[in-house]
Amino acid sequence: MSRFIKLKKVFEPLLIIFITTALISFLYDFYYLLNETAKYETKRYLNEITVKSAKLFKEKINSDLLTVFVLSKYLGSFDTLDGQEAKAAMKKISSEVPFRSLLISNALNGTTYTGNGISIKTDHSEPFEGAQNRDQRVSQVLRDAFNGKDMVALTSPVYKNEKLTGSISGLYYTEDFIQIIEKISFQRLTYYQIIEKDGDLLFQNTSMETTGGFDNFYPFLGEVILDKGFISSIIINDIMKNKAGFMGYKFKDKGYYLSYAPIGINDWYLLAFAPKDSFNMHPGDIKKSALFMIIKIISLFLILILYIIWRQVKYKTVMEQGRIELEALNSKLKIRAENDLLTGLYNKITSELLISDYLETEGKNGRHALFVIDIDNFKNVNDEMGHLIGDRALIDTAAGINDSFRISDIKGRIGGDEFIVLLKNIASDEDIRKKAEDLCRLFKSIKVYNGQISGSVGAAVYPDHGTTYTELFEIADKAMYHSKELGKDGYYIYKINENI
Structure with missing residues (x-):
């Protein structure tokens, strides 16, 4: 046992010395191996970061373009693009979107205004030209734009009833794109440029020392000394064919690596630069x-x-x-997307879709009443007392309608002062009359300063008067106008074979 302990005391230090020596030898071997493979690893690393950053940049822009598309669908629900309702909605939304500003253009009258409701004049037609092509698009850099800065517009056309009415654009300044690149690459791309396929520079964060301040990438290639194995014509050919690539070069006695990758938007390319010194050991x-x-x-x-x-x-x-x-x-x-921003009720499109779907599915075997409700002389309220008082009257009316009907009933605002309600599963015609009377009393409870407003109500019954939303709405709408002809401040329930 004592001999074993002695051997152990000798062996363990030798083993530690061996392991330590082997580790030091490994580290030296690793250094020399790293020296030989530095270029390959640099190329792989830069290519990976550049390609991923280009992909993430494209995904970010496509995501923002989808946001513009959703807003265009929402704008299409308004009567006019430059009406008070549309401007108020855009003002609320503009603070929550990622863009520096929103730009809404009305194709019908040529007016343009920003997300905060300010009307402007601009000679830049490129965003609207994209709308005419019935697609969403990202513009080129717009020089000397209306705000005095270079910008890029993400544009989507606005349609109402399948008719092009204008466009909406989310605007980015060029410095915003620099911030996007820095964010998605986690600042791993120390120096970078975004160029067009023809070589023209769009925006960059590179220093003059790295690129010499050239406005076009291709003349810059003629001024540098490319590393062995790299030919400028191959690099240009890669860019023309939307290929990613890599090159090493020397500029003003300093060595650099450059990786390039297509972004997939407007033939844009991402160039990433790295000093060779940063890889030396x-x-x-x-x-x-x-x-x-x-x-x-x-x-x-x-x-x-x-x-x-x-x-x-x-x-x-x-x-x-x-x-x-x-x-x-x-x-x-x-x-x-579904609700009217002022009143909280369903908007016109959602109301029609929900009612149509209900009548075609779970409600097709029941009996229901469709009410069309209109505030009498509402234009006079706006003209004489102002839109704030008019909006207050609309809000109070919507609140009263919401309280007067069940949660399961479908309630919406389908026009400036026009509302619609589907009363589900009525037991008798008395239910319809009672609800119509409740609505008339509701208007009398709404005070406008020292006065009050009134409303006219028209009603149609499913399936007695129609089996689709369109049929019921046309009849209920006629009944509502007939109520107005009878003196307003009342209701009229349609009767079969009665000409109104």
């Missing part, structure tokens, strides 16, 4: 830090285990939080 540094490297490897291994555990816990937390936020955002967007 020196043998003297390895000698000084070899011992510390051993300690760091062990420490790093322990830290890595703790990090993986922490990362898994945090990943689950972040994913759950992201899911909750996404559900909340989807719910918020759905409400904005």
Whole structure:
């Protein structure tokens, strides 16, 4: 036993010396191997970052373009693009979208206004030309734009009843695109440019030292010394064919690497620059830090285990939080898309879709009443007392309608002062008369300063008077106008074979 202990005492130090020597030898071998493969690793790293950044940039712009498309659908629900309702809605939304500004153009009268409701004049027709092509598009950089800055417009046409009425554009300044690149690349792209396929520079954060301040990439290629194995014609050919690539070059006695990748938007290309010095390693540094490297490897291994555990816990937390936020955002967007922003009731399009769907599915075997409700002389209220008082009257009317009917009934605002309600599953005609009388009393309870307003109500019954939304609405609308002809401030329930 004593001999074994003695051997152990001799063997263990030798083993430690061997392991230490082997590790130091490994570190030196690793350095030389790294020196040989530095270019390949640099190319792979830069290519990966550049391609991923270009892809993320495209996804970001496409996501914002989808936002513009959703807004164009929403704008199409208004009577006019430059009406008070549309401007008020855009003013509320403009602070919540990612763009620097919104630009709404009315093709019918040539007017243009920003998201905050300010009318402007601009000679830039490019966004609207995209709308005429019935597509969403990203413009080129617009020079000397109306705000005095270079910008890019993400544009979608606006249609109402299949007719082009204008367009809406989300505007980005060129510095906004720089911030987007820095954010999606996590600032790993120290120097970069975005150019067009013809080489013209769009925007950059590169220094004069890196690129010489050229406004076009191709003349710049003629001024640099390319590394062995790189030919400028091959690089240009790659760009013409939408290929990603890599090159090394020397400019003003300094070496650089350049990786390029197509973005997939307007023939734009992302160029990423990296000084070669940032990849250099020196043998003297390895000698000084070899011992510390051993300690760091062990420490790093322990830290890595703790990090993986922490990362898994945090990943689950972040994913759950992201899911909750996404559900909340989807719910918020759905409400904005379906509801009238002033009153909170369903808008015209949603009301028609919900009523049509109900009559075709679960409600097709029941008996229901469709009410069309209109405020009498509402134009006089707006003209004499102002739109704020008129809006207050609309809000109070909507609130009264909401309280007068069940949660399951479909209630909407389909025009300036016109409302619609589907009363589901009526037991008798007495239910219809009672609700119509309730609506008339509702208007008498709404005070406008020292006066009051009145309303006219028309009603049609499913399936007695029609089996589709269109048929019922036409009859109920006629009944409402007939009520007005009888003296307003009342209701009229359509009767079969009666000419009104």
